[in-house]
Amino acid sequence: MLILRKIAITGGLCCGKSTVSQIFQKKGAYVVSADAIVHQLLSAESPIKKQLIALLGEEAIRETELDRAFIAEKVFSNKETLDALEAILHPAVLEEIEKQYNQVQNRENYTVFVAEIPLLYEIEKAHLFDTVIAVVADPKIAKKRFQEKTNHSAEEFEKRMTHQLPTLEKSARADFTIENNGNLQELESKA
Helix, strand or coil: CCCCEEEEEEECCCCCHHHHHHHHHHCCCEEEEHHHHHHHHHHCCCHHHHHHHHHHCHHHEECCEECHHHHHHHHHCCHHHHHHHHHHHHHHHHHHHHHHHHHHHCCCCCCEEEEECCCCCCCCCHHHCCEEEEEECCHHHHHHHHHHHHCCCHHHHHHHHCCCCCHHHHHHHCCEEEECCCCHHHHHHHC
């Protein structure tokens, strides 16, 4: 049986983590995204969703869907609320990543398992991976991408980044760093 290499991709907001993950996927890696898992956990009538409503109140639901703008406003303006939310989400996300890794490990068609985890160092779980890749970008470029992608303000970018380790620190801790300040072709050649 082949050994399935376990790689984590991390980095700051809008640095290109998802794009690098997609590049690995095109090259044959099995890829899982912590953000996608969070969306799955919060989309169904799950115990996680019920815990989130208990934490944030019924206002967190608009019609039948979660009001992600309301949730972001609540958690990014209150560290204690953010910590409480992360205490609910992070264990469930890591459990799902591990579950998928174990399922994929029994298949012969993958030799690389990639987990895109933006807050890998913040939750102190880098030791669970064979290799960590940090994707970094100039803060001005990342901020511009964030504004274009989300229509949020530069202030919102800064507010969210205060809850993450600086990109340079993530890069210093990682086994490899991919700088993403250029175009897609440049990024593909680096990945």
